[in-house]
Amino acid sequence: MAYNAGTMNLGEFEHVVLLAILRLGDDAYAIPIREEIEERTGRAVARGALYTALDRLESKKCLRSRMSQPLPERGGRSRRYFTVTQAGLSALRASRRSLLSLWHGVEGRLES
């Protein structure tokens, strides 16, 4: 199934994950991603849920990943760094657009 970036729906959590990766820039692997989300949103993120979301986003071509050199502090294992692809950026943009248009006109009601 081919995803059309313009029409693809991002789940809320996927949305959050993509934004966190964008914010982190070059340092985006699972541990800081999770910390970033927990710090910004104030809610706990299950590791399993994060790995599943990352895998799903990668298979949707919203993310690209590369493995680092093996590191001693990880028991000789590599880190998996993520970058948001063009498709990912488009999906974020589309998602933002739809949300903003839905928000339009209702902000006032939520303020009180």
Next chain:
Amino acid sequence: MTRRNCEAPPRLAERLLAAVLGSGDWAESILGDLHEEYAARAAVASHRAAIWYYLVALSLIGRTLLLRARVARTPSVHVGPTPPRGDSLMRTLGLETRHAWRSIATRPVLSATIVITVGLGLGANAAVFSMIDALVLRPYTLRDVDRVALLFYDRPNNIDRQDSVSAADFIDIKRQSDVFERLSVFEWWTANLVGIDEPENVLGFKVSADFFATLGVEPAIGRGFRAEEETVGRDQRVVLGQALWQRRFGGDPGIIGRAIEIDGAPHEVVGVMPGGFDFPMGAQLWAPQAFTPDQATNRRSTFLTVIGRLADGKSLDDATAQMKVIGERLTREHPDTNRDRVMQVYTLAQGMGDMGAGPILAMWQASAAFVLLIACANVASLLLARGVERQREMAVRVAMGASRVRVVRELLIESGLLSLAAIPAALAVAWASLKLIVAYMPPTIARFVAGWNEMDVDPRLIAFTSALAIVTALVFGLVPAIQASRPRLTETLKEGGRSATAGAARLRLRRGLVIAEIALALPLLVAAGLSVITVHRFLNGPQGFNPDGVLTMRLMLPEVKYPTEESRTQFASAAVDRLLAMPGVTAAAAANVIPAITSNWGRNFEIDGQPIANPLDRPDVDYRVVTDGHFDALGIPLIQGRGFTAGDRADTQPVAIVSQAMARRYWPDKEPIGARIRFSEGEPWLTVVGVCGDVIHNWFARRNYPTAYRPFAQGPTRGMALVVRTTGDPNALAGPSRAAVRSVDSAQPVYEVASMRENVKIRTVGLQYVGGVMFAFGGLALVLAVIGIYGVMAYMVTQRTHEIGVRMALGATRRDVIRLTVRQTVSITAIGVAVGTTLAILLGRLIEAGLFGLTSTDPRLVAGLAILLALVALSAGYLPARRAATLDPSQALRQS
């Protein structure tokens, strides 16, 4: 960011997770992430980090398996990290796991019952395992602890099997051996610390200069001892324990180099040990061991514990072999002192561990296993009942082509999941029990139990509990699974399972299970009863003295300040006078040793006219030096002759009083009064002037042991206990008594100030633990057995509703119905109790051994508990029977 990389996560958890994740980039990155996070956490608290790792690994394993199940069901959607393509077994297993979850979730009450039952059983086992792990398997947390060994003399003829080593022997051993990298000694030292606030008694040890190096620890600040400080005159140095340093000196690092007053002499503080180091036995003060020229050549007086670190490449066996050679050589060269000394090498855990703890903990573990078996029987019984309900489901599946293996496997997975779900409950039970156990232990005892404070829920406990949970699942799940997978196809599908005979085999099985429960519960109840009775007897039974209304305290006079016998006698009589002057006090005394305290003093003696050449062959008695008020203060009856008086002074005729047991053993058909005894060649002959009652000094090793008493003035000691008898509450005298002693010598601390009742209680605290834990196990077993009986009976009645309806329609009375159902309970109970009684008598033997032979299996107790269990079982079976009898026959027939 610098993260420590030396810390590796728990291997077992990491391997399990790696196995589930498989290979590939995802697995590598996930394991790497966890490793990285673990290292960061371990840098703060390694213990917690390990628990964290286990929990995260378990949750990831669970999630991965579930995701795989979903993948297997709908393979077109790609979800989750590295689905096991081509791995059909894993996929099937995942699918079956999902099925099993669903099946569990549809019966929440049943599932919860099973989880709680298994959780209780597993929890009991986990708690006992944790104690065994902390107290027996790994009581010390020192570096390379298995390279540290202890040397003792084994004396086959001695009650205290392990004996300490003499200074002269130690010097020879150190010179002649090469299997140890370091060899050092330690000796008990009751130190009186003076200054700042009230004088205080501190548990200290005199140690060799390289004692700390032998153990592989270094002072946190300052230094340890130097070799030249092992000489008399230069040995007035101390190293403080962290806790003492914080409490007494406010953690001031400036203490290094300053002198503090101990035992009436200044000692320079040279170092402070790191927190948590209190080897041995909760020590808080260490000073160099300096042998006087006398000590260095003395082989008779054994007071040193030898501890060594094995040299590289040498094993414990090498050490044992070499020590045997050296020991034999010493025996040859010094036959008069070393004749029946056999040198033995122990690991630290063996040498320092409590000899009694092993059998008791083994008894507990066996009892916990019984409880778990009962829980398994209960769960199996529930699952058998559930199997009947699911007959149709199973029949359909088999008819649709599912193999029996597959059905059994799926049911086993259900059991496994239930059992795994019980792990958190089990850990909670274990945690709560351990907290309770730790809290109940008086700190005066806890500090002597190595590893006591290490008991906690840790990764090893989680691993043990998980493994046990899996075994448990097999035990309770296998038979019901096989039963359930054998439905009578045509019958079940056609009938909807009405036939009463279809469940007959199952019912037989369930009855068997209940019989097993009763049979297992009875021995546990008997064990509990025995333990409780024994504890009660120890606490409240006759002691040979009257422990009510007595306050006791101990003190140790420093050698420097009280060098002469006169000075000690003077102190004791002054202290006793001040104590007697307090209002409400009817008697007071000083003694070297009093009943129910931790120490004892035994000496060899000979009777005038019956010479024994070798001192080692002379019989030994408990040796007491007491002031004249001793017998009144403790309420020990004088049976014959006279007591001591103020007239028995150092310069009057040396006298002694012997206990009844001593009189009976050594003067079996003669009058002891007027006989003369002597404790060693250099000492005067003592004339026996009286016979007093026997005393239980210590319930475990010293009951009514032959005892000789001397007037304090004729053999004063530095270490002594003071006793005060009052007409009021002895605890109210604690403050005034301390003040009374201070008014004699303001720098003299007293310690272990407690009522005699409290002392007796503390001395039997181990036994109270045995009783308490066995009582808990017995209660648990009873509750589980009752639930089991009720379940089976209630189920049987439901199954037979139709039959009962028919019988009642044909004229059976309620009484007949009750008789019909109760008969079943009676037969089950009778068989269970019969088997249980046999087991109880066998287990009773084990308990007798575990309780140091202090008790015997009373047939009345066994009979009483058997009747109690039978009554409880019968009432559990009677309730469903009554319900059956109140059935309306027409409804009963319609219902079925």
